[in-house]
Amino acid sequence: MTTQSPSISEISPLLKAEILAEALPYIRAYHGKTIVIKYGGNAMVEERLKESFARDVILLKLVGMNPVVVHGGGPQIDEALKKIGKTGTFIQGMRVTDEETMEVVEWVLGGEVQQDIVMLINHFGGQAVGLTGKDGGLIRAKKMLVADEKNIGGTIDLGFVGEIEAINPAVVKALQDDAFIPVISPIGFSEEGQAYNINADLVAGKMAEILHAEKLVIMTNIPGVMDKSGKLLTDLTAREIDGLFADGTISGGMLPKISSALDAAKSGVNSVHIIDGRIEHSLLLEILTEQAFGTMIRSR
Numbered sequence: 001m002t003t004q005s006p007s008i009s010e011i012s013p014l015l016k017a018e019i020l021a022e023a024l025p026y027i028r029a030y031h032g033k034t035i036v037i038k039y040g041g042n043a044m045v046e047e048r049l050k051e052s053f054a055r056d057v058i059l060l061k062l063v064g065m066n067p068v069v070v071h072g073g074g075p076q077i078d079e080a081l082k083k084i085g086k087t088g089t090f091i092q093g094m095r096v097t098d099e100e101t102m103e104v105v106e107w108v109l110g111g112e113v114q115q116d117i118v119m120l121i122n123h124f125g126g127q128a129v130g131l132t133g134k135d136g137g138l139i140r141a142k143k144m145l146v147a148d149e150k151n152i153g154g155t156i157d158l159g160f161v162g163e164i165e166a167i168n169p170a171v172v173k174a175l176q177d178d179a180f181i182p183v184i185s186p187i188g189f190s191e192e193g194q195a196y197n198i199n200a201d202l203v204a205g206k207m208a209e210i211l212h213a214e215k216l217v218i219m220t221n222i223p224g225v226m227d228k229s230g231k232l233l234t235d236l237t238a239r240e241i242d243g244l245f246a247d248g249t250i251s252g253g254m255l256p257k258i259s260s261a262l263d264a265a266k267s268g269v270n271s272v273h274i275i276d277g278r279i280e281h282s283l284l285l286e287i288l289t290e291q292a293f294g295t296m297i298r299s300r
């Protein structure tokens with residue numbers, strides 16, 4: 001059996017007014033503050049969800065916050081790879097990226113996926129600007145070396161997977177100070193101009209840290225972090241996270257997500273949340289209401 005949420009026209013005027021009034025303290029508290037939003041590829045699979053996301057981001061900007069969007073696009077890269085007869089391979093949540101895959105990643109993330117988000121935000125009345133790591137020297141990257149768990153001291157070669165060496169936030173700050181909404185692709189560049197594929201969670205976490213963001217909201221395709229029995233964990237501390245890593249509760253795409261969320265929390269981002277991007281207006285519910293939502297990551 002499926003349950004249908006009421007449409008906005010079915011909600012009574014009084015309830016609508018109450019919901020709006022509830023948002024007031026949050027609008028005041030976050031006015032002028034930076035909110036980094038990681039928009040995962042799995043949360044952008046439906047047109048309806050993409051539209052509600054675009055409208056939510058515009059609303060946040062209009063009420064005086066500074067939303068910065070970092071987008072993913074893992075499933076969209078998989079689709080494009082399928083068309084050329086390739087299948088994605090992931091190690092510790094990172095896509096093994098050979099030269100041909102890197103070309104596809106640049107084409108999908110820096111092109112199609114980013115343009116789609118930028119155009120939707122602009123269509124609904126916002127002013128989005130798409131950036132990749134090379135714009136204004138935003139993300140300097142180097143080859144990532146991943147420790148080989150089966151061979152102590154050894155490393156695994158993931159090809160053109162990058163780690164962040166430095167972020168130059170000048171271009172993002174300049175856009176923020178105007179009416180623009182930056183939409184960032186997770187592609188970094190070395191000093192020699194080599195492009196690197198960086199997991200979008202890592203870029204979002206680091207961006208939140210460097211911009212001294214008030215909030216980091218990671219939107220994905222699951223209600224939050226689950227325990228082994230599939231129960232939602234609403235709140236996690238660094239110590240609890242260590243336990244979940246050690247007993248294998250966290251795997252795949254959740255590994256970089258949790259690591260970057262925790263790093264952001266430790267580096268002073270006040271509130272870090274992993275939420276279900278498949279729920280319409282989940283971003284507004286998380287930021288502007290009392291509703292406890294998804295998993296909150298705490299440094300202590």
Ligand SMILES: Nc1ncnc2c1ncn2[C@@H]1O[C@H](COP(=O)(O)OP(=O)(O)O)[C@@H](O)[C@H]1O
Nearest residue numbers: 040041042220221222225226249250251253254
């Ligand atoms: N303990 C866990 N709780 C929730 N999700 C988990 C957990 N461990 C692994 N995952 C996986 O992580 C996925 C989210 O990561 P990913 O697919 O990379 O999403 P996104 O595209 O949003 O970055 C979930 O769909 C789930 O399959």
Ligand SMILES: CC(=O)N[C@@H](CCC(=O)OP(=O)(O)O)C(=O)O
Nearest residue numbers: 041072073074094095198199200
């Ligand atoms: C190195 C690495 O894994 N890069 C990711 C970049 C996109 C991404 O992170 O997309 P999601 O947020 O939708 O998972 C990839 O190639 O899939």
